[in-house]
Amino acid sequence: MGSFWRRAAAPPAVPRPARDGSGPGGDGDDGLLVEIRHRFPDGPSLDLRLRAPLPGVVALWGPSGSGKSSLVSALGGFFRPDAAVIRIGAHRLAGPALWVPPEKRRIGTVFQDARLFPHLSVEGNLRFGARRAPPGERGSEAPSLEEVASLLELEALLGRRVHGLSGGEARRVAIGRAILSRPRLLAMDEPLTGLDDRRRAEILPFLSRLRSRLALPILYVTHALDEVLELADTLALVEDGRIGDTGPVAEVLHRSALAVREDAGALLFATVRRHDPAAGLTFASLGANGSDGVLRVPLRAQPPGTPLRLRIPARDVILVDAPDGHGLPAISAQNLLPVRVSGVRPLPDRNTRLVLLELRGGSGTPAAVMMAHLSADAVERLRIQPGRPMLALVKAVAVDVLGGPARGIADGTHGREARR
Amino acid sequence: MELLRIGPDGWMAVRLTLRVSCLAVAGAAPVALALAMLLSRRRFPGRVLLDTLVHLPMVLPPVVTGWLLLLVFGLHGPVGALLWRWLRVRLAFSTAGASLACAVMVLPLMVRTIRLSLEAVDWRLRQAAQGLGAGPADRFLHVVLPLAAPGVLAALVAGFSASLGEFGAVITFAASIPGRTQTLPLAIYAALQVPDGEQQAARLASVSLVLAVAGLLGAEMVHRRIRRWLRGDG
Numbered sequence: 001m002g003s004f005w006r007r008a009a010a011p012p013a014v015p016r017p018a019r020d021g022s023g024p025g026g027d028g029d030d031g032l033l034v035e036i037r038h039r040f041p042d043g044p045s046l047d048l049r050l051r052a053p054l055p056g057v058v059a060l061w062g063p064s065g066s067g068k069s070s071l072v073s074a075l076g077g078f079f080r081p082d083a084a085v086i087r088i089g090a091h092r093l094a095g096p097a098l099w100v101p102p103e104k105r106r107i108g109t110v111f112q113d114a115r116l117f118p119h120l121s122v123e124g125n126l127r128f129g130a131r132r133a134p135p136g137e138r139g140s141e142a143p144s145l146e147e148v149a150s151l152l153e154l155e156a157l158l159g160r161r162v163h164g165l166s167g168g169e170a171r172r173v174a175i176g177r178a179i180l181s182r183p184r185l186l187a188m189d190e191p192l193t194g195l196d197d198r199r200r201a202e203i204l205p206f207l208s209r210l211r212s213r214l215a216l217p218i219l220y221v222t223h224a225l226d227e228v229l230e231l232a233d234t235l236a237l238v239e240d241g242r243i244g245d246t247g248p249v250a251e252v253l254h255r256s257a258l259a260v261r262e263d264a265g266a267l268l269f270a271t272v273r274r275h276d277p278a279a280g281l282t283f284a285s286l287g288a289n290g291s292d293g294v295l296r297v298p299l300r301a302q303p304p305g306t307p308l309r310l311r312i313p314a315r316d317v318i319l320v321d322a323p324d325g326h327g328l329p330a331i332s333a334q335n336l337l338p339v340r341v342s343g344v345r346p347l348p349d350r351n352t353r354l355v356l357l358e359l360r361g362g363s364g365t366p367a368a369v370m371m372a373h374l375s376a377d378a379v380e381r382l383r384i385q386p387g388r389p390m391l392a393l394v395k396a397v398a399v400d401v402l403g404g405p406a407r408g409i410a411d412g413t414h415g416r417e418a419r420r
Numbered sequence: 421m422e423l424l425r426i427g428p429d430g431w432m433a434v435r436l437t438l439r440v441s442c443l444a445v446a447g448a449a450p451v452a453l454a455l456a457m458l459l460s461r462r463r464f465p466g467r468v469l470l471d472t473l474v475h476l477p478m479v480l481p482p483v484v485t486g487w488l489l490l491l492v493f494g495l496h497g498p499v500g501a502l503l504w505r506w507l508r509v510r511l512a513f514s515t516a517g518a519s520l521a522c523a524v525m526v527l528p529l530m531v532r533t534i535r536l537s538l539e540a541v542d543w544r545l546r547q548a549a550q551g552l553g554a555g556p557a558d559r560f561l562h563v564v565l566p567l568a569a570p571g572v573l574a575a576l577v578a579g580f581s582a583s584l585g586e587f588g589a590v591i592t593f594a595a596s597i598p599g600r601t602q603t604l605p606l607a608i609y610a611a612l613q614v615p616d617g618e619q620q621a622a623r624l625a626s627v628s629l630v631l632a633v634a635g636l637l638g639a640e641m642v643h644r645r646i647r648r649w650l651r652g653d654g
Contacts (some may be wrong), residue, residue, distance in 0.1 A: 076551050102550040103558075115548035118650055119566040128562075132553035181552045 032058060032088055032185070032217065036074050038081035046070055046081065046241040052234040054089065054185075054217040059228045059249065062238030068221045069112075071238075072189045075219065076109040077102035088184050088217070106133075108183030112190050114174035116162040122173050123158040129181025142182045143214065151213060152176045152206055168199040172206060179216065186210075187219045192227060207231055208402075212307065229253075229267055229311055230402045254356065254369045264354060265313040265400075266370040270295060272306045281334065281396060284308055292359050292368045296334040297399045309402040314354060314373035316398035321382050323389040334396035339370060341388045344379060353379045357392060423626040430624055432599055433607040437631075440515060440590075440603055441583040444522035445530075445576055451523075452530035452575065457560070459531065460538050477589070478528040486592025489521055493593070511593075518594040518601040522583040530579040537571020538564060570646040577639035584631055604628045 032052045039045040046067045052058040060068045073079035075086060077093070077100060086094040093100045093107075108129070116125050126145055133142070149155050152172045162170065171191055178186055191207070192200045204227065211218060211231055220231055228235060228249065236246040237256060245256050250267045270284035273294065282300040286292035295310065302308070322328055325336050343356040357370040370392060374384070384390070426434070455474055459467070477485045493500040493511045503509045511517040541564050549563045565572070587605040594601035596610055608624045611617035 078547055078551070102547070103553050103555050105551075106553065107551065109548075109551045111544070111548065113544065115544050117545060117549075117563060117567075119563075128549070128554075129552035132558070177552065 030054065030089055032219070033085065034071060034075060034087075035083075035085040036071060036081045037083040038070070044241050048238070048241065048243050050236055050243050050246065052236065052246065055215050056233035057211050057218045057220055057231050058234045058236065059232035060219065060221045060236050060238050060243075061223065061225070061228050061232075063223055066238045067241040068223075068238050069189055072109065072187050072219065072221055075185075075187055076107045077105050078109075091184060106182070106184045108178030108181050108186040110171075110174050110178050110186065110188040110191050112193055114170035116165075116170055116173055116177075118162055120162070121158070122154065122160050122162060122165070125162060125173055125177050126154070126158075126180055129177050133180070133182035143179065145180060148176045148179050151209060166199070167195050168202050171195070171203060175206075175210070179210070179214070183216070185217045185219060187221075189221045190223070191220075192222070192224065204230055230309065250369060254371070263313070263315075264371055264373065265311045266368075268295070268310045268312065268368055268370075270308045270310050272300065272302050272304050272308060274304055275299060284310065286359065286368055293337060295337075295394070295399060296396045297401055298396055300401060311400040311402055312370060312394055313398065313400065314371040316394065317357075317370060317372035318393040319355065319357075319372050319374065319378075319382065319384065320391040320393060322391050325391055328391075331393065332395070333393040335392075335394040335399075337370070337392045337394065339390055339392045341384055341386050341390060342369075343386055344384060347373075351376050353384075355379065355384055357390075360389060423623050424630075426620065426623045426627060429598065430607070430620070430627070433602055433604050433624065434627060434631075436515070436599065436601075437584055437603040437628075440518045440522055440601075441580050443516070443519035444526065444583045445580045447519060448523040448527050448530055448579060449576060452527055452534055452579070453572070455527075455531045456534035456538055460535050474531050475528045477525050482525065482586070482588025483592050485524060486521055486589035489517075489524065489589065489593040493517070493520065513595050513597065513601065515594075515600055518590050518603060521589040521593045522586045525586050525589050526579040526582045529582055530575045533575035533578060534568070534572050537568040537574070540571065541567045567650065570643050570650070573646060574639055574643050577635060577642065581632060581635035581639070584628065584635070604631075 030053070032050065032054050034048065034050040036046055036048045044065075044067075048067055048071050050058075050060070050071065060071065062068055070079060070081070074081050074084055074094075080099060083096075084094040084099075085096075086092070088107075092098060093105050116122075117128065120128065123145075126148070130145060143151070149158060152175060154169075154172060154176055157165065157169060157173070162173065165173065175186075175188070175191065192203060195203070207227075208230060210216070218231075220227070222228060232249040234247065235249040235252040237244040237252065245252050250269070253267055268286055270286050273283045273285045275282050277299060280299045281296045282298070284295045284297055286295055297310070300308070318333070319339075320328070323338065325338075328336075338360040339357040340360050341355060342358045345354045345356065347354055353374055353376050355372040355374055357372060359368045359370065372392065378384075382390075455470070458464070459471055459474070480488075490512060491497050493503070495501065495504055495510060495512060500511060503511065509516070511520055545563055545567070546559055549559045554562065584603075585605055586603070587609070590601065590603060591606055591609075596602045596606040598607075598610075602610065604624060604627065608621050608628070611621040611624060
């Protein structure tokens with residue numbers, strides 16, 4: 001129980017292994033289980049079954065109206081479906097003859113609208129939840145108001161009334177208020193919806209910081225893919241009131257329809273290994289313990305050991321028919337990665353292909369996955385087919401470094417750069 | 421200022437009126453709040469009956485209300501007899517009785533105003549409070565009531581102002597005893613009953629006009645200030 005709150009020195013850079021085909025009772029008591037069935041009068045019907053390992057960030061991704069918000073409402077206890085089974089770890093919140101009222105659930109819900117109390121100051125809002133939280137088990141492992149305020153950069157706002165706050169500030173206060181209520185799980189329902197791109201880019205680093213600083217399980221609902229890439233450990237796809245593919249984020253991204261898009265890309269988990277300031281490069285080890293090889297990216301501020309999320313757009317990957325790299329002329333690309341082709345998928349435009357790749361160097365299981373978006377002609381010419389060993393060329397500047405702790409932690413400036 | 425020379429008897433009626441109204445509002449406020457809370461809940465058995473009962477004084481002739489009070493709280497009424505036997509309290513024909521009559525008359529107005537302001541509190545804020553661990557009483561005290569404060573205050577002031585002018589129920593239940601139950605409207609009526617009393621009646625009437633206007637302005641000011649404070653720019 002208290003373990004949810006243990007400060008994470010090194011958060012899990014790699015999500016837990018997939019739990020495919022888990023039958024009932026297959027995953028003991030340590031995960032999140034939500035099963036909801038409901039039929040709206042003359043409306044759509046819901047049949048949502050979500051199972052995810054905790055702690056970590058579980059992202060629900062899907063179009064609006066697919067049932068995501070209903071799941072969050074039911075989890076918080078605000079919407080009672082026809083039938084529900086809800087469990088967080090060993091805590092049962094709903095079952096056949098059980099419906100724990102919202103005030104006893106300890107789910108920190110962050111609503112789309114911040115819902116701050118207008119009669120209280122920012123600090124009063126933050127303390128509202130803290131005051132009602134049960135006393136901490138084993139000392140005080142939950143973060144203090146000061147810590148949360150500094151994490152979300154709210155110090156300067158504490159004395160303010162909530163009416164003067166900007167949209168982004170209000171969301172940050174709402175998030176802080178939820179965290180301070182010492183929840184068992186933080187449920188965020190599209191916390192960035194309705195903010196313009198600049199504000200979104202301003203808050204996203206804070207969320208990344210949350211996920212790496214607090215070992216607090218998070219359910220994150222969104223329809224924005226970039227938020228999934230940046231934050232999720234587990235990804236569940238939602239459509240038409242059903243939950244589809246669920247699993248570690250990288251795997252779901254690669255095997256689902258999300259991969260078959262022009263803007264597809266691989267999501268890789270890495271750790272900062274060392275910096276080479278003279279060359280202007282940072283070396284990042286791929287995989288859980290660097291077993292999957294090393295990627296060079298433009299110099300980063302984060303200290304060695306920091307987990308990173310890297311996205312390599314499929315259209316920036318070049319495949320070379322030279323498995324070992326012998327006989328190559330000098331090339332500018334910084335990363336030459338040995339890969340094996342694991343599949344070729346047609347894209348809707350018919351003239352291009354998405355080539356799925358596995359990193360060969362690694363011993364990681366499952367192997368880290370990459371993708372290359374090539375013309376159909378190139379696939380023909382090089383006779384690219386599953387099983388072939390090849391070399392993938394990736395420019396250092398093509399690697400998109402996502403999330404991780406905001407830059408500010410290491411270099412004193414705040415990681416608010418708008419990357420998109 | 422000639423109009424305000426109402427003499428010691430007149431001032432006695434003014435003081436009595438203010439006292440009766442204060443007592444009436446103080447007694448009616450908790451009852452009105454409780455009834456408003458109860459009635460703003462969606463459903464419970466007897467809801468319609470209670471709603472009707474609360475609103476009855478608004479539509480009944482005040483004389484009838486006063487007479488019903490007399491039947492219940494008079495010395496021979498079921499409640500009045502008990503009060504007398506156990507507490508030696510007599511409501512009929514007493515200042516407390518005048519207050520009771522006023523309280524019953526202004527209750528519907530107060531319940532209505534409070535209920536509207538309670539229902540106007542954003543349900544999403546209640547939900548947010550609930551999610552943060554606040555139970556029903558906690559939510560009511562710390563979220564709903566502060567946010568409904570402008571309406572609750574408006575109800576108090578409106579109740580007070582209305583009670584200043586109560587006539588029929590008061591004269592029926594408490595009679596018109598100078599210094600005990602003869603409030604301003606009753607004193608005006610009494611003045612009109614005696615020969616040459618018209619001038620005194622006019623003076624008393626202008627005092628009650630001043631009181632009424634002051635009440636309305638005060639209510640508006642308080643209401644604005646609280647609303648501004650809640651909006652955060654006050």
